[in-house]
Amino acid sequence: MPQHHHDTQYAQASQQLCALSNQQWQWFVQEYLPGDLDEQALHYKAFRRKRHLASPSDLLRGLLCYMLSQSSLRQLSLWSAATQPNSPPLSKQAWHQRLRQSTDWLMWIANTLLAHQTQTTAVQGQVSGRLLLVDGTHFTCRGPHGTSWQVRATYHLLTSQLASLRVKRGTGGENLCDLPLQHGDVVVADAGHSHPKSVFAVAEQGAWSLIRWSPFHLPLAELTPESATEKPAMIDWHQWLQSLPVGVHQKDVQVLHAHKCVRLHLIVEVPPAEEAERMRERKRQQDRDKGRKSTDDAIFAAGFLLLVTSIPETYWSAAQVIEAYQSRWHVETLFKRFKQVIDAHHLDCTRADTAQAMVATLLVAWLLVEQQTEQTSQLLVEAQKSQQQDATPTSLYQLNRLSAQGVEQIVKGYWDPRTLKSHIRQCIRLLRDKRQRPILEQQRRVHFQKEFARLSGDDAIFSCSSA
Numbered sequence: 001m002p003q004h005h006h007d008t009q010y011a012q013a014s015q016q017l018c019a020l021s022n023q024q025w026q027w028f029v030q031e032y033l034p035g036d037l038d039e040q041a042l043h044y045k046a047f048r049r050k051r052h053l054a055s056p057s058d059l060l061r062g063l064l065c066y067m068l069s070q071s072s073l074r075q076l077s078l079w080s081a082a083t084q085p086n087s088p089p090l091s092k093q094a095w096h097q098r099l100r101q102s103t104d105w106l107m108w109i110a111n112t113l114l115a116h117q118t119q120t121t122a123v124q125g126q127v128s129g130r131l132l133l134v135d136g137t138h139f140t141c142r143g144p145h146g147t148s149w150q151v152r153a154t155y156h157l158l159t160s161q162l163a164s165l166r167v168k169r170g171t172g173g174e175n176l177c178d179l180p181l182q183h184g185d186v187v188v189a190d191a192g193h194s195h196p197k198s199v200f201a202v203a204e205q206g207a208w209s210l211i212r213w214s215p216f217h218l219p220l221a222e223l224t225p226e227s228a229t230e231k232p233a234m235i236d237w238h239q240w241l242q243s244l245p246v247g248v249h250q251k252d253v254q255v256l257h258a259h260k261c262v263r264l265h266l267i268v269e270v271p272p273a274e275e276a277e278r279m280r281e282r283k284r285q286q287d288r289d290k291g292r293k294s295t296d297d298a299i300f301a302a303g304f305l306l307l308v309t310s311i312p313e314t315y316w317s318a319a320q321v322i323e324a325y326q327s328r329w330h331v332e333t334l335f336k337r338f339k340q341v342i343d344a345h346h347l348d349c350t351r352a353d354t355a356q357a358m359v360a361t362l363l364v365a366w367l368l369v370e371q372q373t374e375q376t377s378q379l380l381v382e383a384q385k386s387q388q389q390d391a392t393p394t395s396l397y398q399l400n401r402l403s404a405q406g407v408e409q410i411v412k413g414y415w416d417p418r419t420l421k422s423h424i425r426q427c428i429r430l431l432r433d434k435r436q437r438p439i440l441e442q443q444r445r446v447h448f449q450k451e452f453a454r455l456s457g458d459d460a461i462f463s464c465s466s467a
Contacts, residue, residue, distance in 0.1 A: 018083070021413035028410050029057045032371055034112045046098075046105035052080075052090045053098075056105075060364075062090075063099060063106070064411045067361045068342065068404075082415035099361075100353045106360035110165060113367040117161055117374075130182065131157040131324065133331040134189040136174065137339070139362075141347045141355050149347070149359050154179065155331040160396070161370065162334075167359055169352065181205040186311065188328050194218040194308070196257035203262050203310060210325055213266065213306035216298070220253040220266065220308070232256070238297065241304060244270050248318050253308070262310060267318050269305035276303035338366055341400045365407065372403035 029037065041047040041056035053059050066076045073092035081089035090098070133155040141147045152166040152174075164180055176187060176198040183206035189198070194214035202209040213220075221232040235253060251266040271279070283302035287294040309321055316324070339345050344362050347355050376399055 017414045018416065021083075021410075024410055025061055025413060026057070029060075032113075032368060033057075033060075034109065034116075037109070040108055041102075041105050044102075044105040044108060046102040048101075052087050052094070054087070058084075059098060059102065060109075061411055062095065063102060063357075063361050064365055064368075064407075066095070066099070067344075067358060068365055068408045069412055072348070079412070079415070083413050096354070099357045100351070103353065103357040103360055106357065106364055107167070110360060110363040110367060113364070113371070114162060114165060117367070117371070129158075130163065130185045131327075132163055132181075132185055132187050133157055133328050134176065134179065134187060134193065135328070135331040135335070137335040139344065139347050139355070139359055141349050147352050147355055149355050151359060151363070153331065153334070155334055157327055157330055160330075161374070162367070165363055167356065167363075169356075175201070176209070177201040181207040183207065186210060186324065188325055190328065191217075196255050199255055199262055199264070199308075199310070200257055200260065208309065208311045210307065210309040210311065210321060212325065213308040215301060215306070218255065218308065220264070221256055221261075223252045223254050223263065238300065241268065241270075241301070244268060246270050246272055248322070250313070250318055255308075264308045264310055265313060265321075267307045267309065267321055269307075269322060271303070271305070279303050337397050337400050341369065341397070341404045342366060368407050369400055369403045372406055373399045376403060 034040070037060070038047075038056050041059070047053070047056040047059055053062075062076060062080060065079060066073065073095045076095050077089050077092045080095075134152070135155075136150050136152040139149045139151070141149075147169065150168050152168070153162055154164040155161075156163045166178070174189075174192040175195060176189065176193055179187070179201070181187065181202065185205075185207040186209075187202050187207055188210045189212070191212040191214040194211050194217050196218060198211065199209055199218070211218075215237045220235045220237070222235060224232045232254065235251075240251075247270055249268045249270065251268075252263070253266045254261045254263050270276075280299050280303045283299055284294050287298075305322070307321060307325055309316075311321065342362060342365060347358050349355050349358060373396070377394060380394060
């Protein structure tokens with residue numbers, strides 16, 4: 001009887017925890033996700049009918065759980081059976097179909113969260129100008145012919161938040177043509193964006209560009225008076241760089257494209273000979289790692305820091321321009337934290353539409369983690385002010401890890417082995433191991449059990465002779 005009493009208490013406590021975890025998820029949806037989540041799910045055809053899922057928020061919860069904590073769709077099906085005992089679980093095939101149908105809806109959620117984050121920062125009055133760092137990262141699908149997906153991000157350095165996100169297929173060229181900008185923005189990009197189209201695209205939106213110059217892809221011309229009718233001469237960059245001593249040098253130039261010109265400011269930092277040789281050796285190693293052939297001109301240019309910017313010299317000095325470009329590593333560490341915190345280095349899929357949906361889910365998960373990180377950071381700042389302590393910098397990586405654990409716990413919820421009783425048949429089918437080695441182990445186990453059962457009645461097997 002006492003054992004039965006404890007079992008009853010345990011069952012009641014389990015039911016309360018399950019109900020509490022579901023209530024916590026509903027609160028999380030109302031607090032951090034868009035209010036028209038259900039309507040947009042119907043609009044983007046991500047949620048067409050209530051089959052084993054009560055609402056679009058349950059669909060989003062399952063997809064987030066799959067990307068954050070589950071390693072396969074079969075485990076996701078088991079999770080749905082354990083956390084939703086009142087409805088039959090979706091099979092792994094059904095989850096895969098729901099995932100592929102939710103790509104547009106997930107990208108809408110990511111863009112809405114991003115827009116709300118930017119709007120909230122602007123309302124708080126923390127933004128008087130944007131210093132945007134542009135970079136990208138790749139997600140490779142597993143397999144010999146895995147598809148590569150590229151995520152292009154714009155990072156607002158002054159607020160430590162994302163400003164825009166773009167997802168595209170493949171590893172094609174990089175440009176700034178489709179980047180949403182505002183008047184007065186400063187766009188910082190690496191040499192992969194050193195193209196005339198990128199420079200003109202930024203200038204047409206009233207923004208300033210700061211790009212690492214690649215002489216092979218962005219030809220520059222001498223600055224000539226506006227009254228001159230002759231075509232300006234192109235810069236002999238190789239000869240000019242050879243004549244420069246150690247230090248920082250500046251030159252006014254222009255870029256020509258489609259009968260238009262944009263005035264730029266060329267800044268060159270010439271390091272000492274030892275540092276220049278280390279930079280060139282790093283370039284040779286990168287070419288060897290990527291299987292490329294190093295040219296003499298490319299190796300020579302690698303020994304300099306070459307920057308082109310449309311920021312007037314009266315606004316920023318050469319030292320400020322160099323410091324602004326050196327801050328570009330912040331967006332690289334952002335991608336590093338993103339992949340390490342969420343453990344998103346590869347995608348376990350072979351289809352392109354599945355890969356795109358998985359990337360979109362990862363973006364939603366990361367933006368939710370960023371929201372939690374921002375709130376935690378504000379609490380720390382307020383606590384330091386209340387205790388009259390100086391504000392100390394906090395580790396964004398540790399904050400992201402803590403926030404990711406909190407989001408994962410809310411998404412996963414709570415389940416009990418007893419909740420599997422209503423779906424025991426589906427669980428048996430999902431837990432069955434079809435690999436050859438476990439089958440052979442089970443056969444051997446049964447075989448030796450029979451042998452020991454047969455020999456257990458033979459007392460002579462353990463007897464010894466006293467002769």
